Amino acid sequence: MVMASLDKETIVWITGASSGIGEALAKAWSAEGARVVLSSRKQNELERVKSACACPEKCHIVLLDLADPDSLDAAAKTVLETFGHVDVLVNNGGISQRSLVSETPMEIDRKIMQVDYFGGVQLAKAVLPSMIERKKGHFVAISSIVGVFGFPYRSAYSAAKHAMHGFYETLRAENSSHGIKVTVVCPGRILTQVSLHALRADGKEYGIMDHAQKNGISAEDCARRIMKAVRKGKKETYVCRKDVLMVYFRRYIPALYYILVGKVKPN
Numbered sequence: 001m002v003m004a005s006l007d008k009e010t011i012v013w014i015t016g017a018s019s020g021i022g023e024a025l026a027k028a029w030s031a032e033g034a035r036v037v038l039s040s041r042k043q044n045e046l047e048r049v050k051s052a053c054a055c056p057e058k059c060h061i062v063l064l065d066l067a068d069p070d071s072l073d074a075a076a077k078t079v080l081e082t083f084g085h086v087d088v089l090v091n092n093g094g095i096s097q098r099s100l101v102s103e104t105p106m107e108i109d110r111k112i113m114q115v116d117y118f119g120g121v122q123l124a125k126a127v128l129p130s131m132i133e134r135k136k137g138h139f140v141a142i143s144s145i146v147g148v149f150g151f152p153y154r155s156a157y158s159a160a161k162h163a164m165h166g167f168y169e170t171l172r173a174e175n176s177s178h179g180i181k182v183t184v185v186c187p188g189r190i191l192t193q194v195s196l197h198a199l200r201a202d203g204k205e206y207g208i209m210d211h212a213q214k215n216g217i218s219a220e221d222c223a224r225r226i227m228k229a230v231r232k233g234k235k236e237t238y239v240c241r242k243d244v245l246m247v248y249f250r251r252y253i254p255a256l257y258y259i260l261v262g263k264v265k266p267n
Protein backbone atom coordinates (compact mmCIF):
# COMPACT_ATOMS: atom_id res chain seq x y z
CA MET A 1 0.00 0.00 0.00
CA VAL A 2 1.40 3.40 -0.95
CA MET A 3 1.13 5.94 1.86
CA ALA A 4 -1.51 8.54 1.12
CA SER A 5 0.74 11.46 1.94
CA LEU A 6 3.86 10.14 0.19
CA ASP A 7 4.43 10.12 -3.56
CA LYS A 8 7.01 7.95 -5.31
CA GLU A 9 9.67 10.63 -5.24
CA THR A 10 9.35 11.40 -1.57
CA ILE A 11 12.85 11.81 -0.18
CA VAL A 12 13.28 10.30 3.26
CA TRP A 13 16.60 10.81 5.09
CA ILE A 14 17.13 8.36 7.96
CA THR A 15 20.02 8.51 10.41
CA GLY A 16 20.96 5.33 12.24
CA ALA A 17 19.79 3.38 9.18
CA SER A 18 22.40 0.64 9.61
CA SER A 19 20.62 -1.19 12.43
CA GLY A 20 17.49 -1.67 14.52
CA ILE A 21 14.66 0.85 14.20
CA GLY A 22 16.40 2.90 11.49
CA GLU A 23 17.04 -0.19 9.38
CA ALA A 24 13.41 -1.29 9.72
CA LEU A 25 12.20 2.21 8.81
CA ALA A 26 14.48 2.29 5.76
CA LYS A 27 13.07 -1.02 4.53
CA ALA A 28 9.49 0.06 5.22
CA TRP A 29 9.89 3.40 3.42
CA SER A 30 11.65 1.73 0.51
CA ALA A 31 8.76 -0.74 0.24
CA GLU A 32 6.49 2.32 -0.09
CA GLY A 33 8.55 3.44 -3.09
CA ALA A 34 10.27 6.37 -1.42
CA ARG A 35 13.79 7.51 -2.28
CA VAL A 36 15.65 6.74 0.94
CA VAL A 37 18.92 8.27 2.11
CA LEU A 38 20.62 5.87 4.54
CA SER A 39 23.03 7.45 7.00
CA SER A 40 25.29 6.27 9.82
CA ARG A 41 29.00 5.62 10.32
CA LYS A 42 29.24 2.08 8.91
CA GLN A 43 29.39 1.78 5.12
CA ASN A 44 29.26 -2.05 5.13
CA GLU A 45 26.15 -2.19 7.28
CA LEU A 46 24.45 0.49 5.19
CA GLU A 47 25.29 -1.48 2.01
CA ARG A 48 23.71 -4.55 3.62
CA VAL A 49 20.53 -2.60 4.45
CA LYS A 50 20.44 -1.02 1.00
CA SER A 51 20.60 -4.38 -0.75
CA ALA A 52 17.83 -5.73 1.52
CA CYS A 53 15.51 -2.82 0.63
CA ALA A 54 12.64 -3.28 -1.83
CA CYS A 55 14.04 -0.58 -4.16
CA PRO A 56 17.83 -0.58 -3.65
CA GLU A 57 18.25 1.52 -6.80
CA LYS A 58 16.38 4.30 -4.99
CA CYS A 59 18.49 4.04 -1.81
CA HIS A 60 21.53 6.28 -1.34
CA ILE A 61 24.22 5.98 1.28
CA VAL A 62 25.57 9.15 2.90
CA LEU A 63 28.04 8.48 5.69
CA LEU A 64 28.04 10.69 8.75
CA ASP A 65 29.10 10.65 12.37
CA LEU A 66 26.64 12.33 14.73
CA ALA A 67 29.58 13.01 17.07
CA ASP A 68 31.36 15.04 14.37
CA PRO A 69 29.68 18.34 13.37
CA ASP A 70 31.88 18.71 10.26
CA SER A 71 30.69 15.36 8.93
CA LEU A 72 27.08 16.50 9.48
CA ASP A 73 27.61 19.71 7.51
CA ALA A 74 29.18 17.68 4.70
CA ALA A 75 26.35 15.11 4.73
CA ALA A 76 23.64 17.78 4.65
CA LYS A 77 25.41 19.54 1.77
CA THR A 78 25.62 16.27 -0.18
CA VAL A 79 21.96 15.43 0.42
CA LEU A 80 20.68 18.91 -0.49
CA GLU A 81 22.94 19.22 -3.55
CA THR A 82 21.95 15.76 -4.78
CA PHE A 83 18.20 15.90 -4.17
CA GLY A 84 17.46 19.59 -3.74
CA HIS A 85 15.33 18.99 -0.68
CA VAL A 86 14.29 16.48 1.99
CA ASP A 87 10.63 15.58 2.55
CA VAL A 88 11.11 13.56 5.73
CA LEU A 89 14.09 13.74 8.09
CA VAL A 90 14.14 10.88 10.57
CA ASN A 91 16.50 11.77 13.40
CA ASN A 92 16.90 8.25 14.73
CA GLY A 93 20.64 7.54 15.17
CA GLY A 94 21.71 7.41 18.79
CA ILE A 95 23.44 5.67 21.67
CA SER A 96 22.17 4.73 25.09
CA GLN A 97 23.93 4.67 28.45
CA ARG A 98 24.48 2.30 31.38
CA SER A 99 26.21 4.29 34.13
CA LEU A 100 25.34 6.07 37.37
CA VAL A 101 25.48 9.87 37.58
CA SER A 102 28.03 9.52 40.41
CA GLU A 103 30.51 7.62 38.22
CA THR A 104 29.96 9.22 34.81
CA PRO A 105 32.61 11.73 33.64
CA MET A 106 31.45 14.86 31.83
CA GLU A 107 32.92 13.72 28.52
CA ILE A 108 30.38 10.87 28.43
CA ASP A 109 27.52 13.31 29.16
CA ARG A 110 28.79 15.57 26.37
CA LYS A 111 29.24 12.71 23.91
CA ILE A 112 25.72 11.39 24.46
CA MET A 113 24.23 14.89 24.20
CA GLN A 114 26.15 15.44 20.96
CA VAL A 115 25.16 12.15 19.33
CA ASP A 116 21.57 11.94 20.59
CA TYR A 117 20.62 15.62 20.60
CA PHE A 118 22.94 18.16 18.95
CA GLY A 119 23.71 15.95 15.93
CA GLY A 120 20.05 15.69 14.98
CA VAL A 121 19.46 19.37 15.72
CA GLN A 122 22.25 20.28 13.30
CA LEU A 123 20.68 18.17 10.52
CA ALA A 124 17.23 19.61 11.26
CA LYS A 125 18.59 23.16 10.94
CA ALA A 126 20.35 22.25 7.70
CA VAL A 127 17.16 21.04 5.96
CA LEU A 128 14.64 23.42 7.57
CA PRO A 129 15.21 26.43 5.22
CA SER A 130 14.44 24.34 2.10
CA MET A 131 11.36 22.91 3.84
CA ILE A 132 10.15 26.42 4.68
CA GLU A 133 10.77 27.48 1.10
CA ARG A 134 8.77 24.51 -0.24
CA LYS A 135 6.12 24.90 2.49
CA LYS A 136 6.43 21.17 3.09
CA GLY A 137 8.43 18.82 5.28
CA HIS A 138 8.17 16.35 8.11
CA PHE A 139 10.58 15.81 11.02
CA VAL A 140 10.43 12.44 12.75
CA ALA A 141 12.34 12.59 16.03
CA ILE A 142 13.02 9.25 17.70
CA SER A 143 12.99 10.02 21.41
CA SER A 144 12.18 7.40 24.08
CA ILE A 145 9.84 6.90 26.99
CA VAL A 146 12.80 8.05 29.10
CA GLY A 147 12.38 11.33 27.22
CA VAL A 148 9.39 11.97 29.47
CA PHE A 149 10.68 10.59 32.78
CA GLY A 150 14.08 10.07 34.39
CA PHE A 151 15.49 6.55 34.67
CA PRO A 152 18.52 5.16 36.55
CA TYR A 153 21.73 4.52 34.58
CA ARG A 154 20.43 6.74 31.76
CA SER A 155 21.09 10.30 33.06
CA ALA A 156 22.65 11.76 29.89
CA TYR A 157 20.52 9.63 27.57
CA SER A 158 17.30 10.64 29.33
CA ALA A 159 18.45 14.29 29.34
CA ALA A 160 19.19 14.19 25.60
CA LYS A 161 15.78 12.66 24.89
CA HIS A 162 14.03 15.24 27.12
CA ALA A 163 15.88 17.96 25.20
CA MET A 164 14.55 16.59 21.92
CA HIS A 165 10.98 17.19 23.11
CA GLY A 166 11.69 20.85 23.86
CA PHE A 167 13.45 21.39 20.55
CA TYR A 168 10.93 19.68 18.28
CA GLU A 169 7.87 21.10 20.05
CA THR A 170 9.33 24.55 19.49
CA LEU A 171 10.29 23.78 15.90
CA ARG A 172 6.68 22.69 15.29
CA ALA A 173 5.20 25.75 16.99
CA GLU A 174 7.36 28.07 14.89
CA ASN A 175 6.88 26.28 11.58
CA SER A 176 3.49 24.58 11.37
CA SER A 177 2.25 27.71 9.57
CA HIS A 178 4.88 26.91 6.89
CA GLY A 179 3.34 23.45 6.34
CA ILE A 180 5.99 21.65 8.39
CA LYS A 181 5.06 18.68 10.55
CA VAL A 182 6.82 17.08 13.50
CA THR A 183 6.23 13.61 14.91
CA VAL A 184 8.05 12.84 18.15
CA VAL A 185 8.27 9.08 18.73
CA CYS A 186 8.71 7.58 22.20
CA PRO A 187 9.58 3.89 21.94
CA GLY A 188 9.59 1.67 25.01
CA ARG A 189 11.66 -1.52 24.80
CA ILE A 190 12.43 -2.46 21.21
CA LEU A 191 14.47 -5.53 20.26
CA THR A 192 17.60 -3.92 18.76
CA GLN A 193 21.29 -3.63 19.58
CA VAL A 194 20.79 -0.46 21.62
CA SER A 195 21.86 -1.93 24.98
CA LEU A 196 24.91 -3.63 23.42
CA HIS A 197 26.23 -0.25 22.22
CA ALA A 198 25.20 1.74 25.31
CA LEU A 199 28.10 3.62 26.91
CA ARG A 200 29.50 2.77 30.33
CA ALA A 201 31.23 5.30 32.59
CA ASP A 202 34.63 4.30 31.14
CA GLY A 203 33.41 5.07 27.60
CA LYS A 204 33.38 1.40 26.59
CA GLU A 205 30.29 -0.34 25.23
CA TYR A 206 28.03 -2.08 27.75
CA GLY A 207 27.93 -5.16 25.51
CA ILE A 208 24.96 -6.86 27.18
CA MET A 209 21.57 -7.55 25.63
CA ASP A 210 19.17 -6.36 28.33
CA HIS A 211 16.48 -8.82 29.32
CA ALA A 212 13.73 -6.25 28.66
CA GLN A 213 15.22 -5.42 25.25
CA LYS A 214 15.38 -9.08 24.30
CA ASN A 215 11.67 -9.40 24.99
CA GLY A 216 10.80 -6.08 23.40
CA ILE A 217 8.71 -5.14 20.39
CA SER A 218 10.36 -6.10 17.08
CA ALA A 219 12.03 -3.31 15.12
CA GLU A 220 9.74 -4.12 12.18
CA ASP A 221 6.61 -3.72 14.29
CA CYS A 222 8.02 -0.52 15.75
CA ALA A 223 8.67 0.81 12.22
CA ARG A 224 5.10 -0.05 11.15
CA ARG A 225 3.73 1.90 14.10
CA ILE A 226 5.99 4.86 13.41
CA MET A 227 4.95 4.92 9.72
CA LYS A 228 1.30 4.87 10.77
CA ALA A 229 1.85 7.82 13.12
CA VAL A 230 3.70 9.75 10.39
CA ARG A 231 0.97 9.01 7.86
CA LYS A 232 -1.62 10.35 10.29
CA GLY A 233 0.53 13.42 11.04
CA LYS A 234 0.58 12.59 14.76
CA LYS A 235 2.48 15.05 16.92
CA GLU A 236 3.62 12.44 19.45
CA THR A 237 3.38 8.69 19.59
CA TYR A 238 4.33 5.94 22.05
CA VAL A 239 5.52 2.56 20.76
CA CYS A 240 5.24 0.50 23.90
CA ARG A 241 3.66 -2.42 25.65
CA LYS A 242 3.06 -2.27 29.40
CA ASP A 243 6.19 -0.11 29.78
CA VAL A 244 3.92 2.81 28.84
CA LEU A 245 2.54 2.53 32.39
CA MET A 246 5.59 4.39 33.71
CA VAL A 247 4.62 7.34 31.51
CA TYR A 248 1.16 7.42 33.09
CA PHE A 249 2.50 6.84 36.62
CA ARG A 250 4.96 9.75 36.20
CA ARG A 251 2.17 11.98 34.90
CA TYR A 252 -0.77 11.00 37.10
CA ILE A 253 0.58 9.06 40.13
CA PRO A 254 4.08 10.49 40.60
CA ALA A 255 4.45 9.04 44.12
CA LEU A 256 4.23 5.53 42.62
CA TYR A 257 6.70 6.41 39.87
CA TYR A 258 9.22 7.67 42.48
CA ILE A 259 8.99 4.36 44.37
CA LEU A 260 9.27 2.16 41.28
CA VAL A 261 12.11 4.08 39.66
CA GLY A 262 14.09 3.95 42.90
CA LYS A 263 14.13 0.15 42.71
CA VAL A 264 15.53 -0.14 39.17
CA LYS A 265 18.53 -2.44 38.71
CA PRO A 266 21.08 -2.05 35.85
CA ASN A 267 19.35 -4.42 33.43
Ligand SMILES: NC(=O)c1ccc[n+]([C@@H]2O[C@H](COP(=O)([O-])OP(=O)(O)OC[C@H]3O[C@@H](n4cnc5c(N)ncnc54)[C@H](OP(=O)(O)O)[C@@H]3O)[C@@H](O)[C@H]2O)c1
Pocket residue numbers: 015016017018019020021022039040041042045064065066067092093094095096115142143144145186187188189190191192193194195197213216
Ligand atom coordinates in the same frame (compact mmCIF):
# COMPACT_ATOMS: atom_id res chain seq x y z
N1 LIG B 1 15.68 -0.08 21.18
C1 LIG B 1 15.00 0.52 22.12
O1 LIG B 1 14.50 -0.10 23.06
C2 LIG B 1 14.83 2.02 22.05
C3 LIG B 1 13.94 2.62 22.96
C4 LIG B 1 13.75 3.98 22.92
C5 LIG B 1 14.43 4.75 21.98
N2 LIG B 1 15.29 4.16 21.12
C6 LIG B 1 15.99 5.02 20.16
O2 LIG B 1 15.90 4.50 18.87
C7 LIG B 1 16.99 4.99 18.09
C8 LIG B 1 17.58 3.84 17.29
O3 LIG B 1 18.18 2.91 18.17
P1 LIG B 1 18.04 1.33 18.01
O4 LIG B 1 17.26 0.83 19.15
O5 LIG B 1 17.63 0.99 16.64
O6 LIG B 1 19.56 0.91 18.31
P2 LIG B 1 20.72 0.31 17.38
O7 LIG B 1 20.28 -0.95 16.74
O8 LIG B 1 21.91 0.28 18.26
O9 LIG B 1 20.89 1.42 16.25
C9 LIG B 1 21.50 2.64 16.52
C10 LIG B 1 21.81 3.34 15.21
O10 LIG B 1 22.39 4.61 15.52
C11 LIG B 1 23.57 4.75 14.75
N3 LIG B 1 24.56 5.55 15.45
C12 LIG B 1 25.06 5.37 16.70
N4 LIG B 1 26.03 6.27 16.95
C13 LIG B 1 26.16 7.02 15.82
C14 LIG B 1 26.99 8.09 15.45
N5 LIG B 1 27.94 8.60 16.28
N6 LIG B 1 26.84 8.63 14.23
C15 LIG B 1 25.92 8.14 13.36
N7 LIG B 1 25.10 7.12 13.65
C16 LIG B 1 25.22 6.57 14.87
C17 LIG B 1 24.09 3.34 14.50
O11 LIG B 1 24.83 3.30 13.30
P3 LIG B 1 26.42 3.11 13.14
O12 LIG B 1 26.91 2.30 14.29
O13 LIG B 1 26.54 2.45 11.79
O14 LIG B 1 26.96 4.50 13.12
C18 LIG B 1 22.77 2.58 14.35
O15 LIG B 1 22.36 2.63 13.01
C19 LIG B 1 17.96 5.64 19.07
O16 LIG B 1 17.81 7.04 19.02
C20 LIG B 1 17.49 5.12 20.42
O17 LIG B 1 17.78 6.01 21.46
C21 LIG B 1 15.51 2.82 21.13
